[in-house]
Amino acid sequence: MRWAFFAFALLLSCGTKPPCDRTSCSIGCCDSRGLCVSGLSDSACGERGAACEACPSSSVCQAGRCGALSGAGGGSAFFDAGSPDAGVQLGSACAQLGFFCFNPSTALECVSRTWRGLPCRGPGGCTTDGGTTSCDMNGNLEADACASSFEGKGLCTADGGGTLECRSGLLVKTNICRTCMVSGDVVICQP
Numbered sequence: 001m002r003w004a005f006f007a008f009a010l011l012l013s014c015g016t017k018p019p020c021d022r023t024s025c026s027i028g029c030c031d032s033r034g035l036c037v038s039g040l041s042d043s044a045c046g047e048r049g050a051a052c053e054a055c056p057s058s059s060v061c062q063a064g065r066c067g068a069l070s071g072a073g074g075g076s077a078f079f080d081a082g083s084p085d086a087g088v089q090l091g092s093a094c095a096q097l098g099f100f101c102f103n104p105s106t107a108l109e110c111v112s113r114t115w116r117g118l119p120c121r122g123p124g125g126c127t128t129d130g131g132t133t134s135c136d137m138n139g140n141l142e143a144d145a146c147a148s149s150f151e152g153k154g155l156c157t158a159d160g161g162g163t164l165e166c167r168s169g170l171l172v173k174t175n176i177c178r179t180c181m182v183s184g185d186v187v188i189c190q191p
Contacts, residue, residue, distance in 0.1 A: 022049035029053075029064065039064045041151075047097075065097055090117045099133045099147065101126035107135040109147055111169070119144045121158075140164065142173045154187040156180035163189050 025036030029046025037044050037052060044052035047064030055066035088094070090102065094110035099118075102108045104125045107118040120126040121144075122136025135147070139158045146166035154165040157173070160180045164171040177189035 020049065025049040042066075088115055090115055099135075101128050101133055107133055107147070111148060116145060116169075118147055140171055142171055144171045145169060146171050153185075156182060156187060156189075163187050 020030035020034045020036050025048075028036050029039035029044060029048075029050055029052035031037050031044050031052045036049070039046040039052060042055045045055050045064060045066050046052040053066065088102070088108065090106075090108065092115050094113055094115050097110050099107050099109045102115075102117065105120050107120055107126045108115045109118055110116075118135055119140055120135040120137060121140045122138035124134065124136030124138075126136075127134045137144075137146070137150075137155055140146075140155070141158070142164060146169060148169065150166040151169075152166065154163050154174065155171075156162070156177075157164055157180065160177070162173050162177055163175040163180055165174045166172075175189045175191075177191060179190045181188050181190075
């Protein structure tokens with residue numbers, strides 16, 4: 001009987017998961033099922049073990065926080081700007097969320113507590129105006145890094161012969177086109 005109780009207790013302990021909280025989910029957020037998820041999607045946005053939230057339709061999830069984004073189609077991304085800590089370098093540790101211009105052609109985003117570079121190859125480069133950082137991505141290349149807030153969005157290749165989409169933090173060529181154009185936030189590829 002003692003062995004049966006021990007086996008039952010062992011079986012129960014194997015199926016028990018720690019609760020989703022700040023300790024067990026230090027980077028993402030806790031979804032409605034109690035699971036720790038990345039916290040980077042518009043439907044499950046959050047950080048540091050807090051409850052995930054769905055971002056309102058007028059905003060997107062940016063590094064674990066819902067924030068305004070406009071101009072997503074066509075290669076220009078606009079973000080609520082953060083203020084960099086003194087001495088920030090590409091690849092250095094970060095504790096704050098947000099984006100800022102590192103130089104005229106590169107924005108930095110705090111991802112997984114590390115400053116990650118985002119090329120802004122377009123003629124507008126990287127600019128900050130009134131607390132908003134703008135990154136002109138026109139001319140960006142396949143395999144260039146893209147912002148977490150640009151995930152799932154696209155732009156035309158520099159030569160207009162294809163489309164690029166932000167997937168898992170990188171621009172991926174998704175179509176070959178005879179012509180490519182942007183209308184509002186929609187990328188149109190003519191095969």
